[in-house]
Each structure stands twice: as structure tokens, then as C-alpha cells.
Amino acid sequence: MAEQRITFHDADIARELFGAQERNLKLVRERTGAEVNVRGTEVLVRGTEEAVAWAASALVQLYELYRSGYTWVVQEMEYALRALEKDPQADLSGLFRDEVFAVSPKKTISPKTLGQREYLQALRTNDLTFGIGPAGTGKTYLAVAMAVSFLLQRKVKRLILTRPAVEAGEKLGFLPGDMMEKVNPYLRPLYDALHDMLDFRKVREMLEGGVIEVAPLAFMRGRTLNDAVVILDEAQNTTPEQMKMFLTRMGFGSKAVVTGDVTQIDLPARTQSGLIQALKILQGVQGIGVVHFGDEDVIRHSLVGRIVQAYDRYNRELQTDSDQST
Template sequence: MTEELKTIQLPSNESAIALCGAREENLKTITQLTGAQLVLRGQELLISGTEKQVDRTYELVRALKPFWKYGKRIANVDICTAAYALDTDHVEDLQAMQENLLAQTRRGEEIRAKTLPQWKYIQAVRTHDLTFCIGPAGTGKTYLAAVLAVQALLNNQYERLIMTRPAVEAGEKLGFLPGDLQAKISPFLRPLYDALYEFIDQEKINNLMERGVIEVAPLAYMRGRTLSNAFVIVDEAQNTTPAQMKMLLTRLGFRSRMVVTGDITQTDLPANQTSGLAVAQKILQRVEGIAFCNLTSSDVVRHPLVGRIVAAYERYES
């Protein structure tokens, strides 16, 4: 079998470093996905193998150009997403995802969707008043919703940002925590605060919270209210009861948007209690104006080990 050879000339040393990755991890990943051999000599990438292997590798490296062209870090998930897009004819979606900058953190980090299902989730939130996102830990469910919510608030699209989650113990007991009720529930709301601090400094957040522009509160505080002109994020929704979920969804007011996130496999409810998120998925799946997005272990964007942990648990529990 004749061996093919192609070369790609990279524009700078920074581009070569970005494409190569630490300890050549990116080149190793591309080799695993395509079977081709890659050798980087200065700013020249040599690709060798069968014609099919070389062509696929060439296209994959070109698909990653928005990263390496500017010396941006390339993660394993970026390579796998690009490969999936090429294999499933979703190149246009990949390009749109790569070009769409959602936000910049206070540290200057650019926030974009990292996988195609994440991109579809973002599009769903932008085009639906109510979006459910179901998936395991580390897939960016809450973080991406917070990014979109903060940007919408800063662009004056909504008057308020409301973030809520049920205060359900995950093996711990609230009664043993020190302080009053607010102090006891604060640890449950910490992940929501963390998402806000990525984009707004604490002093400004405190000011916005004092004025009621930003509200982070347990689910029980939503009862009896109408949430109008607000972007509402419901986190850890698998820990709601069916009655709580119905109560929450019927709070949605005019000119508002709601995103409900959770992982049905991680409920902390009593064994005999059905998750409100699971019930809502069955009842509302075909209701017009509501979007359901599902993320999997392939969409985990934390440490690579997290994805393998989630996948291992999924195999064990199936």
C-alpha cells in the first residue's frame, strides 16, 4: 500500500506549540483518531499514512485552524468535536460554534461552546422561553446558562437575573450547619455565585443583589411569585419534587426566559420520591415552545478524568 505524505505550514512558533499541545498530547490524540503519523518540524507539520488517513488528518487539522492560527490552547475535547463534525457532516455547525464568542471572563478568557450538543443547547436557550438541559456533571449545563444570562442582563435584555436551586442535602444535614437559615442554605447556592464571579466582580454583584437585580435564592423562595422580565436559571432540578417543578414552571411571567438544568441520575431525593425533572421531561417533551437538550459524558469539559469517571459510572449503572 502506497504511503501518502502531506505537509501543513504553520504561521508561527505559537501556532506550532498550540497544535502540538503539552508533551505532544494533541498530536497523539489526532493519531489515535485517524491512524496517520504526525511529525512536527519547527513550523512544518508532516502527515503520513494511507491516502484516507492523510486526507482525514489534513481536514481535521484544518478544522482546528481557528485555534492554532492564533496560538490558542487546543483541548482534547476540541479535537474530538472537530473529528465528530467532520464524520457527521456538521462542519458548518462547527464553524459557527468556533466563531461565536459567548463572553470573556474577568481574567480575559474567551468562553465558547466546546461541543456540538453544547452549541445546540445555546441555540435552544436563545430561541425558546423555556429550555431544559439534562446531563451529567461537568458538561457545562449551569455554566453556559449563567454566561448567557449575565450577558443578557448586561445588555439590558432583562431587568433581573434569578438563580435558584432546591436546598436538598446530599448526604449532609442542614441542621448541623452553623448560623441562621440564610447561612445554612448558602453552601447550596455556592456554585451559582461561582458562575457569577467569573464575569462580574464581587462588589458589583453585591450592589446588584442589594437592588434586587440579581437574586440567588433557594427554590422555596419562588412560591407565590410571578417572575416577569427576568432570566431565570433553575439548577439541580433533579432534586425537585413534581409539585415543586410544577410550581416553579408556572411562575414564568411575561418577557422572561427560564433554563432548567439537572442530572436525573444524581438525585438526592428520598428513594421513594420521584424527581420533578423526570416527570417534566415525560409530560412536556412535545409541548410547543419548550426545548429539551441532552448532554452526555462526551460533553464533559472539566478535567479529562471527569469524563472517564462519568462514562464508567454510566456503564456500571446500565
């Protein structure tokens, strides 16, 4: 058994760090298995050497981060514990301060997990990046943030967001309106990301001026996209032909990002996913980055991560049963 005593000199920051009704300290106890006792602004951590080191590192690093002026986010303790679980030597200041895009002086977008940080590095350094993983890992959101940042810095002239309009139980033909109005519900998550980063009027002006374009994948055929960031979302629902068509749209001065979750394919049975095929074909090609996210990168409600894990276990059990029956 080991123990470590930590004294926090700023009482206000300490209270913020501990959370309402010591919510954050309860989370530290649950995740690390360490015993955490508080008296005023002093914390005593007891447990195995590994648990004490993990808990103390999270508490000390976050305290120093907040003391330096970093804005508090409710889920920060969860993110910090996940990052340190994956890499005990992780620098939380470097991780959380890796700013992508300043929405306003009080709101910035930055990576919250090591997987997200790796993803941002891939986006910066590669002309084509694949982001693969479950819902809630920030694949599309961070790609849009980086693209908007490039756009506002005039590194590119256009931002193009696209998705395959695949029917997942609902039929497009029964929706009202023309073709664009029918597919707009499929593109809504892309609009939501934009409106979270830019005010509504700015988004409308950019859409009307063609600086930002949100369109179904079918509208990309026959085009060459220069000086643009082009993002293909939900790429697991592309056919091999659609994926090849998209990847060959890149022009001079452009970056392309492909995001998808290979466990959520809505294509008809026996139709191969263009995303899965592309990952095999393009393996090892220079200038292409591939980042795989795990459930530890899920940054929605903590329950989402547990749901992803439960489905993964279920699918593994089904595969095991199938292998045994054959």
C-alpha cells in the same frame, strides 16, 4: 492506507498548535489512530482514510483559527477532536467563535462542543429550555453566561438563580446560622459561576440591589417573575410539586432554564423526580427546548469524561443483571 502532508507557514503558531513536547500531536495520534510525524513546521499524517481526514481537519482548522487571532485554550485540541468525531463536517471556527459573553477583551465564554452549541441555540430561541446531562458539560455555566449577557444588554431586568436545598447525607439542621445561611452552601456553585464572569464588587452590587438573586427553590413560591432569566439548577432533586410550582412562576418577558442530571438524584427513596416527570409531560409542547448532553460534552479534566463513561457502563451492567434475574 492514505496520507496527507500539511505545511504550516507560521512557525510560532505551529509550535503552539503542536503543544509543549508535542502534547497535542500525541493526543491526535491517540484519538484518531493516525500516524503523525513532524519535521519543522511540516506534518505528515498517515493511516486509514477516515483517521487521516479526522486528524488533518483538526490540525488545519485549529491552525487557521489561531492565525485569525483566536485565543488559545489548553483543552482546545481535545474539544476539536470530539466535535469532528461527532460530525466530520463540523466547522470549528463557527463552533469556537460562537461567543456568548465577553468577560473582558481577553476572556470570552463560548461553546466547546456541538452539544453546547445546540444548547446555546435553544437558550436563544426558547422561553423554556431544559439542559440534561452529566457533570462538567457546562449546563449551568453556559445558562448563567447567557443570562448575564442578557442582563448587561438590558434584555431583561433581573437574573434569578435557584436550587432545591436537598440534603445529600448532611443535615441542614446541624449547620450554623439562620435558614439562608444554612442553604448558602447548596447555592455556592451558582455564586462561583457569577464570580467567574463578573468582578466581585459588581456581583455584590447586583445582589444588594436585587438585580441578581440567588435563593433556594422554596423562596420562589407565590411569586410571578417578569422580565427575568430564571435558572433552576440541580432540578433532578425537585419533587413534581416543586417543579410545577417553578414552571408556573414565569411572567411576561421572562426566560426559564432548567438544568439537571437524572443519574444524580438525591431525593428520598420512592420519591419521584419532578425533572423526569416534567420531561414526560411537556414532550412536544411548543416553545420548550430540550438538550441532552453526553460524556463527549464533558469539558472538565479529560479524566472526568472517562469517569462518566465508566459509571454509565457500570449502571448498564447492573440493569442487565437485574433484568436477567427477573
